[in-house]
Amino acid sequence: MEWNALIKDFGMYLKLERSxxxxxxxxxxxxxxxxxxYLLMNESELNATTLTQSDVLTFLAYLNKEFHVATSSQARLLSAIKSFYNYLNETDVTENNPVELIEAPKLPSKLPDTLDVEExxxxxxxxxxxxxxxxxxxAILEVLxxxxxxxxxxxxxTLDALFFEEGFIRVIGKGDKERFVPIGYEAMKQVTLYLENDRITKSPKRGEENIVFLNRRGARxxxxxxxTIIKRLSLAIDLGKNISPHTFRHSFASHMVEGxxxxxxxxxxxxxxxxxTTEVYTHLNKDYLQQIITDFHPRIQT
Known part of the structure; x- marks a missing residue:
């Protein structure tokens, strides 16, 4: 099979089998x-069944030389190619796997930024x-x-995903996977105030009737x-940190683990x-970890 056909089938596999x-x-x-x-550009007749490890390494070297591809991008690209060949092996398209023994470049350990409660x-x-x-x-920040x-x-x-009597909300995550997440009193309070006093005055656009958070025009x-909302608030208090919506997720996880x-x-x-993936939050606060070992390790207690 040609590359384009294989890649198309690979995409369907990721959607249907891997969700x-x-x-x-x-x-x-x-x-x-x-x-x-890259192979087409070089007029190569190599296909998925004849590609060698040397060919893949030459391709990676070319990307690095011509485009100075970042280490993280190299690792991601190699991961995609490995997944592609794992698919080809699993479906008996080929037994060839030129990337099986190629190690991904080491990525620098980077801990996510977090905010403390005062911030x-x-x-x-x-x-x-x-x-x-x-x-x-x-209401948005309290939920985040x-x-x-x-x-x-x-x-x-969505509105039908709010189960406040039970203290949960239902969210649809990566791969359309559903999960129920506890929601605390303050977040429920602010969402309820928004729904009862503000959102009710808006006319949702068609198809957006069930969406919780709307703009002035009634769209999600x-x-x-x-x-943008978070960036503006950060500037307003001169926070001095580069934050995003994901920072609130990191902060939630860090504070939960620390607690x-x-x-x-x-x-x-x-x-x-x-x-x-979750274990990274055990490394965020060195002072906290030092206190844990001081409090509980029998050889360190005084």
């Missing part, structure tokens, strides 16, 4: 296509509550911090708009497939 999001699938297809386009309070305190947008934005959900999950949050907010929450429970609330 990946459209954005993730597009990224995988784009990265694998870079390999096939979060300052950001929320800077909101102008005399406006519709302000009251809505306060109080539930730790992704910004994509927030903008797509975009990810960019949430980012003694079970790591598996935090993993479930965040919607992480692997506990390894």
């Amino acid at each position: 990946m999001s459209e954005n993730t699938i597009e990224g995988y297809i784009r990265d694998v296509s870079k390999l096939s386009n 979060i309070d300052a950001l929320i305190g800077a909101i102008d509550l005399t406006t519709y947008e302000g009251r809505r934005n306060k 911090y109080g539930c730790g959900i992704r910004v994509s999950e927030l903008v797509n949050l 907010l975009t990810r960019v708009m949430i980012f 003694g929450a079970d790591l598996r429970a935090v993993q479930e609330m965040l919607g992480h497939e692997s506990i390894t």
